[in-house]
Amino acid sequence: MEQHWLVRPATIRKLWLGFILILAATLAAELFVSHDAHFGIEASFAFHAWYGFLSCAALIGVARLLGLILKRRDSYYEERE
Amino acid sequence: MTALLAHPALVLILGAVAIAVLRGHARSGLVVTLPLLALYLLWSLPDGTHAHIRFLELDLQPLAIDKLSRLFGTVFAIMLLAGGLFGLNQQSRVELPAAFVYGGAAIGVTLAGDLVTLFVCWELMAIGSTVVIWSGAAGAYRASMRYLSIHLLGGVLLMAGIAGHVAAGGSVAFDRLSLDSAAHWLILAGFLVNVGAPPLSAWLPDAYPEASWSGMVFLSAFTTKTAVYVLLRGFPGVELLVYIGLFMIFYGIVYALLENDMRRILAYSIVNQVGFMVVGIGLGTQMALNGAAAHAFTHIIYKALLLMSAGSVLLMTGRRKCTDLGGLFRSMPVTAVCGIVGALAISSFPLTSGFVSKSMISQAAADEHLLYVWLALAAASAGVFLHAGIKFPWFVFFQKDSGLRPPDPPWNMRLAMIFFAVLCIGLGVAPGPLYALLPYPIDYVPYTAAHVVTQLQLLLFSGLAFFVMLGLLRRTLTITLDVDWLYRVPLPAIARALSRSWATAARSVGAAVVPRLRDTGARFYREHGLEGLAARTSPTGSMALWLMIMLLAYLLLYYL
Numbered sequence: 001m002e003q004h005w006l007v008r009p010a011t012i013r014k015l016w017l018g019f020i021l022i023l024a025a026t027l028a029a030e031l032f033v034s035h036d037a038h039f040g041i042e043a044s045f046a047f048h049a050w051y052g053f054l055s056c057a058a059l060i061g062v063a064r065l066l067g068l069i070l071k072r073r074d075s076y077y078e079e080r081e
Numbered sequence: 082m083t084a085l086l087a088h089p090a091l092v093l094i095l096g097a098v099a100i101a102v103l104r105g106h107a108r109s110g111l112v113v114t115l116p117l118l119a120l121y122l123l124w125s126l127p128d129g130t131h132a133h134i135r136f137l138e139l140d141l142q143p144l145a146i147d148k149l150s151r152l153f154g155t156v157f158a159i160m161l162l163a164g165g166l167f168g169l170n171q172q173s174r175v176e177l178p179a180a181f182v183y184g185g186a187a188i189g190v191t192l193a194g195d196l197v198t199l200f201v202c203w204e205l206m207a208i209g210s211t212v213v214i215w216s217g218a219a220g221a222y223r224a225s226m227r228y229l230s231i232h233l234l235g236g237v238l239l240m241a242g243i244a245g246h247v248a249a250g251g252s253v254a255f256d257r258l259s260l261d262s263a264a265h266w267l268i269l270a271g272f273l274v275n276v277g278a279p280p281l282s283a284w285l286p287d288a289y290p291e292a293s294w295s296g297m298v299f300l301s302a303f304t305t306k307t308a309v310y311v312l313l314r315g316f317p318g319v320e321l322l323v324y325i326g327l328f329m330i331f332y333g334i335v336y337a338l339l340e341n342d343m344r345r346i347l348a349y350s351i352v353n354q355v356g357f358m359v360v361g362i363g364l365g366t367q368m369a370l371n372g373a374a375a376h377a378f379t380h381i382i383y384k385a386l387l388l389m390s391a392g393s394v395l396l397m398t399g400r401r402k403c404t405d406l407g408g409l410f411r412s413m414p415v416t417a418v419c420g421i422v423g424a425l426a427i428s429s430f431p432l433t434s435g436f437v438s439k440s441m442i443s444q445a446a447a448d449e450h451l452l453y454v455w456l457a458l459a460a461a462s463a464g465v466f467l468h469a470g471i472k473f474p475w476f477v478f479f480q481k482d483s484g485l486r487p488p489d490p491p492w493n494m495r496l497a498m499i500f501f502a503v504l505c506i507g508l509g510v511a512p513g514p515l516y517a518l519l520p521y522p523i524d525y526v527p528y529t530a531a532h533v534v535t536q537l538q539l540l541l542f543s544g545l546a547f548f549v550m551l552g553l554l555r556r557t558l559t560i561t562l563d564v565d566w567l568y569r570v571p572l573p574a575i576a577r578a579l580s581r582s583w584a585t586a587a588r589s590v591g592a593a594v595v596p597r598l599r600d601t602g603a604r605f606y607r608e609h610g611l612e613g614l615a616a617r618t619s620p621t622g623s624m625a626l627w628l629m630i631m632l633l634a635y636l637l638l639y640y641l
Contacts, residue, residue: 004411007482023545026538033530038447039455048459048538055460056467056546059331060553063338070562071339074402077560080570 023049084131088144089119089154090192090202093161093185101178109169112177116162119188123154130194139253145194149374149520153191153310156378157184159504160302160385167389167497168295173216180299183209187303191310195253196243196268199311203239203275207232210304217292227565228288231274231281232304239271258315269316276308276359277352278325282332283565286340286348290401294392297344301351301388302381309358309377313520318365323454326363329356330461337468338554339561341402343391343477347384350427350469353461354380360458361442367521368448372441374519379434379508383426386501387473390420393494394477397487403556407480415489417478419498426505428470428540429462434508436536437515437527444525462536463543470540471547476556 005011027046037043085091096115100108123146131144146154161184168177186209189202207229214225245264247253258265277285289300316322333353340346354376361373393416394409395401410417422433429435439462446455489495508515516523547554607613 006410007408019541019545023541026534026541029534030538033534035531038450039452041452041456046538048535049542051456051459052463052539053542053546055463056543057550059334059460059464059467060338060546060550063335064553066335067339067559067561071557071559072562074341074558074560076562077569 084144087122087126088132088189088192089122089158090185090189092122093119093188094182094205097178097181097185100181101174112165112169112181113162115181116158116165116184119161119185120155120158123151123158123188136197139197139247140195141198142194142254143189143198144192146192147520148518149310149314150191152374152378152518152520153306154188155518156381157188157191157303157306160184160299160381163389163497163501164295164298164302164385166500167298167392167494169493170491171293171295173293176213176216176293176296179209179212179216180296183213183299183303187307190307194255196246196255197253199255200236200239200243203307204236206304206307207236210300213296213299214288214292217296221291221293224288224291227568228284230568231284235271235274237271238267238274242267242269242271255311255314257317260316260319269319272308272311272315273325275304276312277305277329277355278359279328279332280564282329282352283563285352286336286345286563287565289348289351290342290344294396297348298385298388298392301347301384305351305355306377306381309355309362309373312359312362313370313373317362317370320363322359322363324363326356326359326361327454327457327461329353329359330457331464332356334461334464334468336561336563337472339559341404341556341559343394343401343403343406343473344388346403346469346473347387347391350465351384353465353468354384354427357439357442357458357461360454361445364442364445364449364451364454366445366449368441368523368525369445371516371519371521371523371525372438372445375438375441375515376435378515378518379426379438379505382501382508383423383434383505386419386423386498386505387427387469389494389498389501390416390423391473391477393490393498394487396494397490398485400485402558403476403480404558406477406483406485408478408482409485409487410478412486413478413489415495415498417474419502420478421474422502422505424470424474426509428466429536430470430509430540431528431533431536432506432509434505434512434515436509437512440527440532440536441525459539463539463546466540466543467547471544472554475547 027049030046035043041047093115096111100111100115103111126144126146128147129145130142131146132142134141134143161181164180164184165177168180171177183206186202186205190199190206193199193202211225211229211232214221214228217225242264245262245267246258249262249264251264258268260266260269274281274284285305289297292300312322329352333349333351333356337346337349337353340349358373358376358380361369361376393413394406397413398406398409400406426433426435429439443455443458443462446458512527516525
């Protein structure tokens with residue numbers, strides 16, 4: 001069966017390239033907008049970029065740890081009720 | 082009193098009866114016109130109190146309206162309109178009428194000028210929503226009973242609080258309450274149960290996803306948002322709410338990240354989004370309260386849109402787990418695009434409704450120089466994109482090719498989704514009309530270059546984190562235990578054990594007591610039974626004789 005154009009490896013490579021260019025553009029835009037930072041930390045370069053990335057990494061980490069303790073098979077309750 | 086005939090909630094609740102009875106086009110027509118009529122009535126009422134009822138010496142005001150109640154009433158009516166349109170094909174004949182009672186009662190809460198009317202509508206919502214869940218799939222009955230138990234508990238807390246408040250001489254009018262008495266704490270606790278606050282947040286992701294494909298669309302809108310409304314009116318600026326809200330935000334994200342069921346992901350994300358509103362209410366400045374109210378308005382629309390998209394997938398494929406889904410963008414383009422618009426809006430992308438509402442809450446935290454609250458809100462905004470903004474559309478519509486090729490749903494469902502998708506973008510592009518509805522004067526410009534750039538950085542780098550760490554997010558056939566585990570596994574086990582030992586105890590007590598009881602019974606029968614002394618009948622004549630003797634004795638005594 002013909003693969004949908006959106007899932008062909010060539011398209012996905014182009015999508016990644018486009019995504020990285022957009023990421024770079026948001027960082028570059030930082031140089032041209034005037035900030036009215038409320039807090040000192042907000043004034044550090046590309047604060048929202050690195051803070052967003054690290055927050056997500058931390059949240060995924062916490063979720064994985066919690067999952068170690070609290071994950072059960074999805075038939076857990078059917079077997080008990 | 083005649084004003085009550087034009088009460089939007091009453092119109093919807095009575096209309097629900099007609100929806101239950103009618104069939105065919107008449108029913109469909111009514112489903113669409115009733116919310117429009119409610120909207121018209123809502124907007125033709127000027128600010129103020131329009132009806133008074135004296136009840137048990139209390140002055141009830143069932144129809145009081147101001148900017149805040151009009152804002153919530155409006156979005157509830159719009160929700161009923163789109164949800165009704167979306168749910169027209171629902172086979173269950175009970176669900177739509179129940180949803181209209183539920184939504185009507187929610188509007189009743191927003192128009193209640195006193196605590197008694199508020200309580201009555203509150204309980205009516207609990208009943209309506211339980212019936213909506215009930216008409217879901219096979220497992221829905223048990224879930225609906227757990228849901229009802231929690232909400233009746235919340236209702237009891239609220240009732241006790243209101244009774245205490247009135248008994249202490251408080252006015253029955255619903256106004257701002259200060260946390261200076263046990264009664265007011267009870268009222269707050271009753272409100273917090275419905276808002277999905279800890280420790281009972283689990284009722285929401287436990288029950289809502291068991292509703293039908295259309296039922297959950299209604300459920301996502303009314304219960305938690307009426308709770309936001311009553312907190313906004315009753316407890317603005319209570320600092321505790323900031324911490325409760327932050328907990329809800331991160332609880333929602335972490336559990337949603339672990340979840341495999343697409344509609345449970347969205348259920349956890351309701352708790353997460355309502356958490357933002359609760360933080361805003363706790364901050365209590367005009368900016369924060371405007372933000373909480375605006376966010377409730379936009380949230381109802383984009384969350385309903387997301388659930389319509391998920392509901393369409395559920396209806397057309399019969400599947401709800403991410404592990405079974407994927408690649409649906411090929412055959413369901415309208416559902417996929419509308420789902421993505423909802424996902425962008427919940428993530429607060431520029432040009433969507435979430436961008437113009439949520440940022441007011443962060444701005445309020447910055448204005449108050451609350452660094453840690455502000456940092457937490459920023460991390461949470463990144464997390465929203467992670468758990469709902471990308472995760473939902475990615476695993477349902479892209480991810481892998483599941484081989485499923487279902488078509489888009491029927492036209493009325495597509496129309497409802499497109500209507501809400503247009504609203505999500507329209508409110509984001511032109512927030513003026515929404516800002517004009519907010520309770521306080523507003524001085525906020527969402528579209529500054531700095532705000533757009535920083536928000537794009539935050540979201541796009543969160544997106545990068547998602548795809549870089551995709552291996553850690555792979556879906557598994559698992560659930561994650563929550564507080565509902567306590568009342569689903571150990572508590573029933575304890576109850577069963579107790580009832581077993583109670584039965585044993587009852588048997589041994591019975592062995593000792595029953596013979597004695599039998600003796601006592603026999604003695605009673607001897608004295609009072611058919612042949613007993615006390616049961617003997619006397620002729621009427623002797624009765625008359627004794628009466629005469631007593632009257633004579635009385636006469637005699639009188640003359641002595």
